[in-house]
Amino acid sequence: NAGVTQTPKFRILKIGQSMTLQCAQDMNHNYMYWYRQDPGMGLKLIYYSVGAGITDKGEVPNGYNVSRSTTEDFPLRLELAAPSQTSVYFCASNPGQASYEQYFGPGTRLTVT
Amino acid sequence: GENVEQHPSTLSVQEGDSAVIKCTYSDSASNYFPWYKQELGKRPQLIIDIRSNVGEKKDQRIAVTLNKTAKHFSLHITETQPEDSAVYFCAASIRFGYNFNKFYFGSGTKLNVKP
Numbered sequence: 432n433a434g435v436t437q438t439p440k441f442r443i444l445k446i447g448q449s450m451t452l453q454c455a456q457d458m459n460h461n462y463m464y465w466y467r468q469d470p471g472m473g474l475k476l477i478y479y480s481v482g483a484g485i486t487d488k489g490e491v492p493n494g495y496n497v498s499r500s501t502t503e504d505f506p507l508r509l510e511l512a513a514p515s516q517t518s519v520y521f522c523a524s525n526p527g528q529a530s531y532e533q534y535f536g537p538g539t540r541l542t543v544t
Numbered sequence: 545g546e547n548v549e550q551h552p553s554t555l556s557v558q559e560g561d562s563a564v565i566k567c568t569y570s571d572s573a574s575n576y577f578p579w580y581k582q583e584l585g586k587r588p589q590l591i592i593d594i595r596s597n598v599g600e601k602k603d604q605r606i607a608v609t610l611n612k613t614a615k616h617f618s619l620h621i622t623e624t625q626p627e628d629s630a631v632y633f634c635a636a637s638i639r640f641g642y643n644f645n646k647f648y649f650g651s652g653t654k655l656n657v658k659p
Contacts, residue, residue: 462644462645464647471651471652472651472652473548473550473633473635473649473650473651473652474588474633474647474649475649476646476647476648479644479646481644489646490545521587521588525645527643527644527645528643531576531578531593531595531637531645532578532590532593533578533590533645533647535587535588535589536587537586537587538586538587
């Protein structure tokens with residue numbers, strides 16, 4: 432298994448541009464999460480999904496959108512990028528049921544200038 | 545929502561000494577407490593975790609203790625080595641409907657182990 436994969440690894444955006452961060456997992460996990468990690472800080476939950484077609488907001492959803500059309504994919508969309516969205520973005524998944532462990536992707540480092 | 549506080553923000557120890565990192569949480573519904581190690585530019589890596597029905601758990605040089613009454617939990621690393629140098633994060637998780645876990649993270653502790 433590849434686990435949780437994310438693309439791209441790095442991206443520089445100009446203010447006002449849009450982009451989609453890709454996240455995929457091949458472990459058939461129901462639950463997926465998007466976090467952002469600002470420098471020197473912990474992870475903040477942006478959005479999460481409990482299964483295909485079901486998503487909900489986390490702690491810091493403003494400026495982002497998500498979709499979950501399949502179990503495997505959970506893309507994060509940034510519309511009208513702002514410097515405040517400069518961060519490292521991590522996608523994670525969890526099988527649910529009796530398992531609590533999260534599996535993290537390698538992260539996407541995004542700079543908005 | 546849940547609020548997790550972590551202390552200290554930086555910790556410097558001599559190789560071979562012990563290191564202790566402490567976290568507090570606010571929501572008594574939290575029932576799972578993982579600890580992550582994050583090296584520079586890497587993803588968080590789970591190193592140990594504890595569930596709310598357990599008071600202590602140990603894995604070689606690493607141990608975690610949980611005090612549910614006081615709502616705090618701690619990471620203990622004994623016989624520290626230079627390769628233990630990293631940022632450590634605690635988290636608290638609340639389980640919602642669908643058996644879904646929502647995680648709240650501390651702000652991290654940068655551990656520096658001096659040779």
